[in-house]
Amino acid sequence: MNVEASCVLPKNADTVKLIVQRLSREADGVVSVLLADAEGDGLPEWEPGAHIDLCLPGMTRQYSLCGDPSDRSCYRLGVLLEPAGRGGSRFIHESLQPGYPVLARPPRNHFSFVDADEYLFIAGGIGITPLLPMIARAEADGRTWQLVYGGRTRSSMAFLKQLVAYGDRVQVVPQDEHGLLDLAELLEVPGDKHVYCCGPEPLLAAVERLCSSWPKGRLHVERFTAPALMGHISEQAAFEVECAESGVTVIVRSEQTMLAALLEAGIDLNFDCKEGTCGTCELGLVDGVAEHRDAVLSQEERDAGELILPCVSRARGARLVVDA
Structure with a gap:
């Protein structure tokens, strides 16, 4: 099987x-x-917190690593079947078999696990996957931690057998048994803890709202999809992008993405998902203010104003200068 021939990865990408x-x-x-x-x-x-870009026939998908980082003999992924998705999870569930060859990019990490004395982990559904290695690391380091894990039903919640070993530090909250997570109570007082949260967009949005007054850097979230954009694409304003390295200047039309405009002008860029979730197309932002629409950059990175994901993000003003 010629896996390379059917692979969709950025040009010149390192592969495993x-x-x-x-x-x-x-x-x-x-x-x-x-x-x-x-x-x-x-x-x-x-x-x-790391993930790999897994190359499947005609598509590339990102999956969090949920095994043991010290075990270099294998990678473990947890994959939720999404019947209405773009086909990656369906292929894995229906067609992938032992012995099947695949290509992947080496692990990348946009959800880094910082050193802290206390952690609160909040998982929704398949969002448990990137948190599993963090929990194991916190436990091995003797840190104080708690996991609150919500899902539709108990039978739909993965890795429960693995989590049983941690005892009452794990709170399992199936919605059909206990209702939604009581986030307000969980996040009432910041204390000294760092919060790591992964799951569906409504969960992440609620956690971000409740932690909005917390000290910066305490909340860490990972999204599987970029946040929904406000307004219609036709209402977006055109803007200018100057490429500092190549000297090229382009106009990004209102109905066009910045990535598409740069590629159309012959700028050599890596890209993959075109949805603001993989981070492959990340560029340095030299000047101007970005309207960030990705699911990759942290709030601290956005505030620093030094990076932009051109596949989805735009300018807040009339002009940007990027390192391209």
Whole structure:
């Protein structure tokens, strides 16, 4: 099987040749996938919060690593079947088999796990996956931590058997049994804890709202999709982008993305998802103020004003200067 021929990855991307070792059912609609190096070598290192870009026939999808970072013999992914999705999860659930070769980019991390004395982990559904290695690290380091894990039903919540070992530090809250998570009570007092949250957009938006007055840097979220944009694309204003390195200046039309305009002008850029979730097209922002619409940059990175994801983000004014 010529996996390279069907692969969609950024040009000149580093890749790792993998082979599927095992698929296991973890919950209703969730499987874990164990991947090993195709040549039996040790895999590239990673830290909690990292993901890989997995190349499937005709598509590339991002999945969080949820295994043990110290075990370089394999990567573990947790994949939720999304029937109305773009096809990646359906292929994994219906067609992936042990022995199947796949390509991946080495692990990347936009959800870094910072050193702290106390953590509160909040997971919604498949959002548990990037939190599992963080919980294991916090436990190994002797930190104080708590996990609150919500889902539609108990049978749909993955990795519960793994979490049982942590005892009462894990609170499992199936919606059909207990209703929605009581976020207001959980986040009433900041204390010294850092909050790590991953899950569906309504959960993340609620957590961000409740933590809006907390000290900066205490809340860490990871989105699987970019936040919904306010307004219609036709209402967007055109703006100018100067490329400091190449000397090219382009006009980004109101109905056009900045990435599309740069590519149309012959600027050589890497890109992948075009949805603001993978971070592949990230550029340095030299001048101007960005209207960030991605799911990659942290609030601190946005406030610093030094980066932009041109696939979805735009200018707040008439002009930007980027490092391209």
